Amino acid sequence: MKYSSIDEYIRQQDEAVQPRLNAIRKLLKETVPDGIECISYNMPAIRKGKVLVYYAACKDHIGFYPTPGPITAYQKELKPYHTSKGAVQFPLKEELPLELIRKMVLYRLNEIKV
Numbered sequence: 001m002k003y004s005s006i007d008e009y010i011r012q013q014d015e016a017v018q019p020r021l022n023a024i025r026k027l028l029k030e031t032v033p034d035g036i037e038c039i040s041y042n043m044p045a046i047r048k049g050k051v052l053v054y055y056a057a058c059k060d061h062i063g064f065y066p067t068p069g070p071i072t073a074y075q076k077e078l079k080p081y082h083t084s085k086g087a088v089q090f091p092l093k094e095e096l097p098l099e100l101i102r103k104m105v106l107y108r109l110n111e112i113k114v
Helices: 006-011 018-031 068-073 098-112
Strands: 036-040 043-048 050-057 061-065 088-091
Touching: 006 018, 006 036, 006 043, 018 036, 018 043, 018 050, 018 061, 018 098, 036 050, 043 098, 050 098, 068 098
Parallel strands: none
Antiparallel strands: 036 043, 043 050, 050 061, 061 088
């Protein structure tokens, strides 16, 4: 399915996952109040000039895609999670580390100097 809005994306996900997606969305709006929500690569994202981060519902986790910079900068705090070059997986059975997510978003803001 091709999503046209974040509202549509979240509505189409499993009801158990929707609160997690909404929590990330709320955090992004608070952290980047002048950011623009969008769908990019068919995932929810927020941009300010360029895309800061993406996030998505997956089978067993929430995928969070802040690009490589924050993954490297916060590798110590991200140790409990599966990471790759530009992504981190937050298991659905665990609480979202919202403060860590906020730090990564702020890092991205500083990284792109907007």
